[in-house]
Amino acid sequence: MIIKVKNISKSYQKTGRGVLALDDISFEINEGDFVTITGQSGSGKTTLLLSLAGLIKITGGQIHFNNFRIDNANDKYLSDFRKKYVGFVMQSFALIPYLTALENIMLPLAISKISKKEKIKKANTLIELVGLEDRIYHFPRELSAGQQQRIAIARALINEPSLILADEPTGNLDPSLSTDIMNLLKKINNEKHVTILMVTHSPVAAEYGSKKIHLHDGKIISY
Amino acid sequence: MNIRTLVWLEFKQHKSQLISGLLAITLGIAVIVGIRSVSIVSEKAVAVNLDNLGANILVLPQSSNVDNYYAADIDAPTIPEEYVDRIVSSNLSGVDNLSPKLTRRTKIGNENVVLTGILPKNEITSKPMWQQSGLLGNELKANCAPTNSENQSNGYEDEKLQRKVIDSLGADECLVGYAISQKLKLKEGGSIEILGENFRVSRVINETGTVDDDRIFIHLRKAQELLKIPDQVSAIEIMGCCNAISDGLLGKLRNILPDTKITTIGQIVSTQIQTNKMMRNISLIFLIIIIFVGGISIGNFMWANVNERRKEIGMFRMIGFSKTIIYRMFLLKAFMLGILGGIIGYIFGTLAAVWLGPKLAGFSVNPLPNLIAVSLLISIGVSILGTLIPAYLAGRIEPFSNMQEE
Numbered sequence: 335m336i337i338k339v340k341n342i343s344k345s346y347q348k349t350g351r352g353v354l355a356l357d358d359i360s361f362e363i364n365e366g367d368f369v370t371i372t373g374q375s376g377s378g379k380t381t382l383l384l385s386l387a388g389l390i391k392i393t394g395g396q397i398h399f400n401n402f403r404i405d406n407a408n409d410k411y412l413s414d415f416r417k418k419y420v421g422f423v424m425q426s427f428a429l430i431p432y433l434t435a436l437e438n439i440m441l442p443l444a445i446s447k448i449s450k451k452e453k454i455k456k457a458n459t460l461i462e463l464v465g466l467e468d469r470i471y472h473f474p475r476e477l478s479a480g481q482q483q484r485i486a487i488a489r490a491l492i493n494e495p496s497l498i499l500a501d502e503p504t505g506n507l508d509p510s511l512s513t514d515i516m517n518l519l520k521k522i523n524n525e526k527h528v529t530i531l532m533v534t535h536s537p538v539a540a541e542y543g544s545k546k547i548h549l550h551d552g553k554i555i556s557y
Numbered sequence: 558m559n560i561r562t563l564v565w566l567e568f569k570q571h572k573s574q575l576i577s578g579l580l581a582i583t584l585g586i587a588v589i590v591g592i593r594s595v596s597i598v599s600e601k602a603v604a605v606n607l608d609n610l611g612a613n614i615l616v617l618p619q620s621s622n623v624d625n626y627y628a629a630d631i632d633a634p635t636i637p638e639e640y641v642d643r644i645v646s647s648n649l650s651g652v653d654n655l656s657p658k659l660t661r662r663t664k665i666g667n668e669n670v671v672l673t674g675i676l677p678k679n680e681i682t683s684k685p686m687w688q689q690s691g692l693l694g695n696e697l698k699a700n701c702a703p704t705n706s707e708n709q710s711n712g713y714e715d716e717k718l719q720r721k722v723i724d725s726l727g728a729d730e731c732l733v734g735y736a737i738s739q740k741l742k743l744k745e746g747g748s749i750e751i752l753g754e755n756f757r758v759s760r761v762i763n764e765t766g767t768v769d770d771d772r773i774f775i776h777l778r779k780a781q782e783l784l785k786i787p788d789q790v791s792a793i794e795i796m797g798c799c800n801a802i803s804d805g806l807l808g809k810l811r812n813i814l815p816d817t818k819i820t821t822i823g824q825i826v827s828t829q830i831q832t833n834k835m836m837r838n839i840s841l842i843f844l845i846i847i848i849f850v851g852g853i854s855i856g857n858f859m860w861a862n863v864n865e866r867r868k869e870i871g872m873f874r875m876i877g878f879s880k881t882i883i884y885r886m887f888l889l890k891a892f893m894l895g896i897l898g899g900i901i902g903y904i905f906g907t908l909a910a911v912w913l914g915p916k917l918a919g920f921s922v923n924p925l926p927n928l929i930a931v932s933l934l935i936s937i938g939v940s941i942l943g944t945l946i947p948a949y950l951a952g953r954i955e956p957f958s959n960m961q962e963e
Binding site for chain 2: 384387389390409410413414415416417418422426428430431432433437440441442443444445450453489493
């Protein structure tokens with residue numbers, strides 16, 4: 335078991351009214367699972383993902399990662415946790431415009447102590463994995479949306495994380511490119527045994543998951 | 558790829574913003590370096606010469622400016638050369654040597670030079686009246702001037718004073734100051750064309766650190782002829798005995814020459830020290846201004862940079878950059894800005910001082926490498942100070958600003 339979520343809740347104030355984004359949620363995820371999280375807008379999908387990454391503080395319950403409790407950890411511990419164990423794939427790709435494809439992939443290693451040679455070697459291996467070895471020195475503006483997302487996926491893998499958190503990774507892509515990206519994520523899940531948690535609106539993308547969580551008004555409807 | 562590379566790549570990305578961010582700090586540093594370069598050279602000139610000058614008197618036209626002793630005669634109005642005879646014939650006690658001179662700025666090739674006409678000793682001794690009055694260097698040696706130097710010439714250690722008692726200077730000969738000899742690549746025995754006439758370089762004068770380094774000395778008669786100012790001089794330098802000055806020599810000279818300005822070098826140097834002090838104070842004022850304006854300018858630039866890069870910083874935080882690393886990134890950027898501002902400011906300030914120094918202050922200004930350390934220290938300090946708050950706010954940016962909002 336890689337993640338254990340126990341009775342978590344998250345509430346906040348919005349325009350003077352209290353909002354319960356997550357309402358007493360519990361579930362467990364095993365290593366190598368490909369979990370999709372679906373639900374309507376405002377159902378709490380992204381809040382759940384942010385909570386699992388330690389990016390927002392929950393207001394109740396506990397989150398364990400590899401038997402370590404992360405919901406009450408300090409900023410330094412959480413930064414270290416994300417650096418070592420978590421890779422992120424975002425809908426907007428979030429590539430740095432002034433870095434080349436190779437530099438973007440190496441970005442998480444900027445705070446790592448490994449040698450420059452080793453960093454480049456790892457980035458080259460991943461750029462081959464995502465099939466963009468002929469775009470190494472291209473800047474994001476010179477790449478298509480699908481290529482940018484592939485670079486973002488390679489970046490998520492550079493620290494060899496045990497968990498990838500993906501937030502609508504196909505949200506900005508057309509159906510053909512979406513299939514490419516989903517196949518790539520599935521391949522990574524199968525070959526590298528990386529656990530993937532993916533938030534999606536797309537029913538097609540949701541079908542790639544080995545487990546599916548469906549949220550409604552902050553509660554799990556099905557798992 | 559490490560943090561330094563990352564900051565450097567981002568740094569290069571915003572060149573136009575960098576220029577506006579750096580403007581205040583660069584200009585401030587440039588002004589400080591410019592003023593300090595000029596005032597340090599000026600202070601050195603005063604320090605080097607003050608001890609050797611002793612009691613000395615300068616007779617100048619009434620309307621001349623005496624803020625800078627070494628440049629007081631340059632482009633000054635003229636007085637009749639006949640005044641020299643008037644002083645000599647008055648038989649005033651304590652007047653040991655007279656040195657009339659005519660000075661004007663001119664150009665040789667592209668270089669600005671100060672052309673000064675002087676009378677050599679053999680010219681002075683040829684006048685029986687002057688001989689009778691004992692107006693020779695040897696007399697001076699016995700009376701007032703320092704005598705303990707092995708390199709002295711007629712009792713004068715100072716190069717500037719030595720040339721007052723030049724033994725002989727032919728009509729076609731010239732003495733060349735050190736700086737101008739370097740600029741025009743002149744050597745002893747060489748020749749130079751001045752105002753259409755050829756002169757032989759009889760001597761290159763050692764470096765003095767004053768405007769004399771930019772002077773070319775020719776015979777007074779020749780200068781009057783070439784400059785078309787016959788029988789006129791810019792100034793008369795008088796070596797007077799200290800005791801005589803105390804006994805009212807200045808007052809007696811003023812009685813003889815009522816339409817002139819007569820002052821001691823001590824008074825002029827004192828004015829110059831006051832000017833230097835004022836320049837130091839101006840530097841201090843600029844330092845305070847730069848700390849405020851430069852700091853605010855850098856802070857404003859950094860704050861805009863932080864706001865513009867909120868998503869990027871959020872992404873850094875998301876992939877594991879701690880708050881401390883985000884602070885370090887912005888402080889490193891401030892450090893780079895400081896280095897750039899300090900170097901550019903130093904270069905501009907030095908260029909301005911070297912270019913404007915001879916025009917405004919009347920003496921050559923050489924670059925002062927030790928000021929680069931001061932420039933860097935101020936610039937980096939101000940830059941880091943201005944960045945502290947934006948860096949702190951950057952560290953507080955939430956890491957999930959890239960995530961889809963629900």
